[in-house]
Amino acid sequence: MSTYTHSVTVFCGSHLGNNPAFEQAGKDLGKGLVQNNIRLVFGGGNVGIMGAVSNTVIDLNGAVKGIIPKFLQKKEGEHSRVQDLIVTQDMHKRKEILYQEADAFLCLPGGIGTFDEFFEILTWKQLHLHNKPIIIINIENWAEPVCNQLKAIVDQGFADAGILNLFEVIQDVPSTLNRLKVLFS
Numbered sequence: 001m002s003t004y005t006h007s008v009t010v011f012c013g014s015h016l017g018n019n020p021a022f023e024q025a026g027k028d029l030g031k032g033l034v035q036n037n038i039r040l041v042f043g044g045g046n047v048g049i050m051g052a053v054s055n056t057v058i059d060l061n062g063a064v065k066g067i068i069p070k071f072l073q074k075k076e077g078e079h080s081r082v083q084d085l086i087v088t089q090d091m092h093k094r095k096e097i098l099y100q101e102a103d104a105f106l107c108l109p110g111g112i113g114t115f116d117e118f119f120e121i122l123t124w125k126q127l128h129l130h131n132k133p134i135i136i137i138n139i140e141n142w143a144e145p146v147c148n149q150l151k152a153i154v155d156q157g158f159a160d161a162g163i164l165n166l167f168e169v170i171q172d173v174p175s176t177l178n179r180l181k182v183l184f185s
Contacts, residue, residue, distance in 0.1 A: 004039035009102035013110030030056025044068030
C-alpha cells in the first residue's frame with residue numbers, strides 16, 4: 001500500500017453505462033490517483049465504474065478506503081480486495097464517512113446515486129458546512145443535463161447564481177488530475 005498526500009472521494013456509477021469511455025475514464029482516474037499519491041475513497045463496491053476505479057488503484061498498489069452499507073454488500077459486491085473497508089449500518093453513515101475522508105470530491109459518470117451524493121455535498125457547501133472542491137468530470141458530456149438544470153434553477157429564481165461557482169466541470173481525467181495538482185499544492 002502506497003503512502004498518500006491527499007484523499008479524494010469519488011462518486012460514480014455502480015454500472016458501467018453504455019459508453020466504453022466511461023469505464024476507461026474510471027481506469028484512467030485510478031491510474032492518475034496512484035501516480036499522484038492520492039488516496040481513493042469510494043463507496044466500497046466492486047461493480048461498474050466504481051469497480052473500474054478501485055481495481056485500477058489496487059492493481060497499481062495505491063491507497064484505497066471503501067465504505068459500504070451492510071445492505072449493499074451483496075448487491076454491489078463488497079470489494080474483497082480493499083484492505084481498508086468500513087461496513088456501515090446505513091447510507092447516511094456511509095455518506096458521512098465519505099465526506100469526512102475527502103480533501104476533494106470527484107463525480108464520474110453515474111446515475112441517481114451519484115447525483116444524490118453530488119447534490120448533498122453541493123448543498124453542504126452552499127450551507128458552509130465545508131469548503132472542499134467539487135469537480136464533475138464531464139466525460140462525453142454525460143453531466144450536461146444536470147448542469148443545465150442547475151442553470152435553470154438559477155434562471156427561475158430558486159437559487160442565487162453563486163451556486164454555479166460551488167463546483168467545477170472539467171471535461172476529462174487528465175485535466176482533472178492537473179486541477180487536483182493545483183488544488184493540493
